Amino acid sequence: MLRLALQGMRTRWVTFIGSFIALALGVGLIATTGLALAATFAAPDRGPERFAKAPVVVQTSALIRARTPIGERTQRIPHPDPVPAAVSAKLAALGPVVEDRTFPVSGPGLSEDTVGHPWSVAALTPYRLTSGRAPSAPGEAVATADGPPAGTTLRAATGTGTGTGTGTGTGTEQVTIVGTVASAGFESALFFTDAEAARISPAIDAVAVTAPADRVRAAVGGGFDVLTGDDRRRADPDPDRDKEALVSVNALLGTAAGVTGFVSVFVVASTFSFAVAQRRREFGLLRTAGATPAQVRRMVFTEAFVIGVLASAAGCRLGATGAPRLAAWMVDAEIAPPWFRIGEQTWPLHTAFWTGLFVALAGVVVSSWRAGRVGPTEALRESAVDSRAMPLSRWLIGSAVLATGLGLLALALADNPGDLLKRKTYITQPMLLIVGFAVFAPVLIRPLTRLLTWLPARLPGALAMLARENASAGVRRTAAVAAPVVITVALAASLMGTTATISAAKATEAREQITADYIATAGGNGRALPAEFVQRARAVPGVPGVHISPTRSSAVVVMEEGTALVSSEAKAVDPAAHAAVSHLPVVAGRFTDLDDDGIVVNEEWLTTKVGSRVSVWLGDGREVSLRIVAVLSTGTGSNGVYLTPRNAPNAPVDRVDIAFSPGTDPATAAAALHSAAQATGVRLLTGDQWIQAHYPRSDKNTRLGLWMILGIALVYTGIALANTLMMATSDRARDLAALRLTGATKAQVLRLVAAEALLVVAAGTILGTLVAGVNLLGVWSALGLLDASSAVVIPWTTIAAVTATTALLATTASILPASLTLRTRPIEQVLC
Template structure:
């Protein structure tokens, strides 16, 4: 039987080309993702940047450490503490102490249409999008060296990095109009603006770290011998000085995102590979039932036929897997370079010399080939000798008992798990891992049950065309309905692509719409004022807000008391100032959970400007001894006490004053300023009293916040700015996943249509002998192809609808009722691409077949 398998592969090579290419590309992608994952497991140790030349850096407590029965749990503090005064006094006896400060600076007049992180100033020069302010005394620790001009001496004088400004220039910023008196060469990790030490201290009064010119051992002794308030103070030397840089964990976070990206792509690659190869082998076996019937007549046993099919799959699998590994070795470096260029990976990221990803990809590819052919081999083994005598082309017995069991079992599993999630944890359906994996279960179930609905669905789609005077509509209906296996085999890849496109893009669009709805429903303020450095919204998409950090990882400066007094003095308004912070809680005695917090001084004003999604309690009951939590908290009963840690690590016990609905998962908590230490006011919500003139109030608000650099937005502008957008990493990941699906669809469609059209040579010849012209036959073939694509697209829409309906139901249970958002444009584009491919792959070989005399294929006997 092995020799028969080899001869079959040689004579029916067209039938195996599609499987070979699909499997080779799948193995290549598995090798690429495996190599990328292997290369991202071990990041190189970062070296200090801003403090590369500093002798010793002393940093205040920046980590919360909570002992639990299973070990210590840690979280980064939202508000790191300053180095205690007693420690500073002890350190000043050892050597020179330089206080470090960092704060955001933004240039006015930047072109909002600028490319990337840069824009244009009024002179047309490129200006960095995010500048970082420092005191000049810290420049020597990078080290920065003056290359033009001099050091700053007056309050309005600065030194800048890069070539976007020159000595003598005046620059309008949110810190006032600054005069550039010097420039230094940029070092690549920041775009810095250096002020005098005195001006920097006024702009950023609280410092959490400093440098000491002394021996490290002496510094450690001084810190250890200081008062008890020095607990948590860190002495950083050598490579540990990198922890004093901005966002020292950015490489780790970037690699985590890469792991998720490549992991998702690898999972989808494996799924689609199995799906395409299985459907291709199943269709190939169905086409060869007469051939298998002849072998059975000649004495071949069912086991021998199964081994023949598996031997064919083994041959294709070995060759395709080896070719895929070669392609993967070539493509992995290009992928690494692309993710670095797109900013999704650190500049140092490259493919290593690991070999295990090749082994995983090769053996996975071989297993995929064998698993895909396994079901088909059983169908081949059941072929009876009488099949060699069959002339009818109508498919019968397409739904076997095993197919019924698997299809119904998978569908039932999908529905039961959906019900369990809705009843127990609706929020789980909003997680990316869930809405990426669930469609695969439904796709497989619908594909297995597709033959049940193919015939009635085809007849429904072609009912109207079949009633037309031309016979084309009737022939399309009968041919598509009769060839159930062919229709299901062609519809399967269309189903995969449409379902993945609709489910993945629809899930993110539905979530974004739900978050936008939350923001819209809770924002009742007429105006929203944001502080300089707050990035424009201060929102994480739900209205609670982030912890005051902008894109540079720096704390917003906040609005000072004088600005707030000017705002309160504006007639016709009610203002609600608030600050961003965080609160930590220990759940189940093992998990330290961080929640974003917003601190409001006046709960009455809060209710006038914000509509909280309360499930229990009243917002007006909030005071310095209480907290408003959400239903995600383990303890969320009004009146109960909870032990929490504040943003600076202070432990407190607070009473629950009210409970908010869970929503999309970002509702956070509310506290008073007493429980948000050192959190500056970064946002002011403004409500209008009856009869107030909105335009006049807007002018007064801008006048009041102008000196502080604040930004005034209307409520509608605020909501629009806060509307969540899919992140670049997520968008690229979905494009990669959908690209894989579309590529496989193209391969599978072309291969299947070539197989199907070549198998219908006699049918086409009979049509020609019956009087049909070549044009009529080609139009018939094209119409049949479009009908099959429509069947696959409709099945894909069914899967998409089920997935998005489950997510919509979960959002409704979480008190965010929103209709599913179906990406019609993307789904239509995908279905259109499938239609073009299918028509081209069917009409082209049909046209070649029609070049022969009709009598030749019509007289062929098998």
């Protein structure tokens, strides 16, 4: 049987090469994304950075610890309390101490994330002077190498911006750079004298002490972290940034692996099934010669096994070569952190290999079973025309898959519409619908092709009529060619349309909520805004009245169902001031009832009854019981929790919304605000400008990630489309020769082949657009249920570009093999 299978493979090498290419590329994609995904499971081991030379570091505990029936749960808090001066004094009795203070610094020539430190803490990194000298007087500073050079004088805004007494908010000062240090790579910093840093920010963030760790623990007691060894990294700025960076990369690659795995498996199974269906005449001859159904099936499985082993091995080699290149591209595109590399894991290669082999064998199960069941005469009679496009098993499978896809969509709309707005959901949601429509392609293709050719077939000439009849007669071939088109168009339209629709809904929601004339931020995410700007904004000259609402970004942690600590973003505002600059979607209670004993939640919370009390941990780790005073609609997910400033201690002001009262001269007020913003290094935008800057565009990583996922799928399905068409066209040598013998010229035959390819692409595009339309309708319905209605954004440009590309590929992949076939004399093709 193996010898017979190998002889058949040598004779029909075009068909088997096509199957080999499809499978090798599919396994290669699975291996590539699998290796990249495996590299995200562990962050690199890094030692301490800012306090690498500090023996012991003490800071207030930044973790919430809660006991649950399934063990202790922890959650990091954003704004722990500073180290009390009394504790620092105790530590000073044990040995030399260095007090660290960190505060934002902004100004011309400084990066958005520049921070200030006392000079004494520089030796703990260690930072070494590369030019100039150490600061010795107020107004002097040393900069890291990525900052301004020595000798530069600039106006810098300093201060924590908390406005709570923990920082003086000294405002704008003239700073002279008297020296520089080599950059450590994890921060841009200015180092002031210790006395100047203490004046700017009296709060002590951490204390480095030279003393035995056990004596330090005994001195500080509970509520503090005493860090030694590698644990000192927890005192570094953003110590979890490596893990957090991998979380987003893991989510992206996990989604990419799912999409590419789905596309690969589907296309490979379709290609193998089509390759078997092409050989019905050969099977009929074998049955006539005395082969039993079992022998036919064993031969087909043997061929699939041989191709599966060879192609899967080749695909693993492609994956091992392609994974480092994918990782390098992600680093260059800033999707992944600079240190991201492919590890030494081999399990993705094993997974890809056995997946490829399984798909190869599974792809021929139904077709080989059907080929073995028919009798010799029936097989020869059916070899020319597909009289029955779909067996009962395919009807049942297609119905089950389509019903499951539509059922899950309906269930999500009924139970939790917000899930449909999440990236993993709206990327993977269309897959079942794509499979369902593609399984029914043999049934749907015939009426579609007849509809598309209805008018052209009535025009003079036989081209459209022949294209229609050929597509209808070879419906399995047509469906196999249309499958990659359906996947390509459906994925492209669904991904781009869904993200555009959700972004448009977010923009609409923001326009409805923001009524401020201007919005001021410090640039960075959660970066403190200088207190001087708020003071100057409140004193805008010549204005009858101005509403100013400073916002502090914090977080609250709640225990859900007694087992999980869940963190939610929170904004601390003055309710009356914020109500004057915004219009929040309150569905229960009153926002202005917010006080120090209250909290505003959204509909996603487990408890949403106004007047009920909820136990939460605040941003500094304190556990309090707060009364729900209002509930906001869920919307697109941006409506979070609101507190009063008293319940967000240590959180800096990072945004200020400003609205002018009636009678205010807009030009005068705007000029004063812009002057204050320029003097303090604040970014000031009008409400419309702020919305345009943040909406409807998604962030860079999301856009690049989607294009990466879509690009991988499009490239593969494009190659699969060309591969399948070449297989199909090369198998029609006798049909093309018969056309030549009836008087058709070579040019007419090639035009017919091209017309058939374009007809299949058009039918596949319609099916793919229909799948995308169902998915977009689900997203639109979810937005409506969440009170975030928005028009559906149909990505016509993307659909047109994908359709044009597939049409070009299909035409080229059809004409080239047909041209080669037409070089042989027609009579030789018919008699062979």
